[in-house]
Amino acid sequence: MSNVVNLRLARKRKERAEKEAVAAENRTLHGRSKAERQLDLARKNKAEAFIEAHRLDQTDLNKP
Template sequence: MAEILSLSKARKAKARTEKDATAEANRIKFGRTKAERQKLEAEKSKADRHIDGHKRED
């Protein structure tokens, strides 16, 4: 026989996993300190300048 499952418990479990996934994404997106954001931005701009310096002009 098939296992009996409660639809309300299944619905709540699904909602909980979706909420956890959203929370994890927000921790990644907003969970950095100001110094970390500034360091990342500085590294990105340095890489952009490095690449732009090696471009050929036609």
């Protein structure tokens, strides 16, 4: 025979594990210094500017 499982306790354990996973993800996202956040923002802005600067307009495609 198998062991009897208390479903209430199993559900609570599962909820705790899910909350811990969310908390770990939040620690990685929000647990950074101001300098790290500013560096990421600067890199993101630079990448967006680079892509925007190299975008082809429809008028550029029609030129011979």
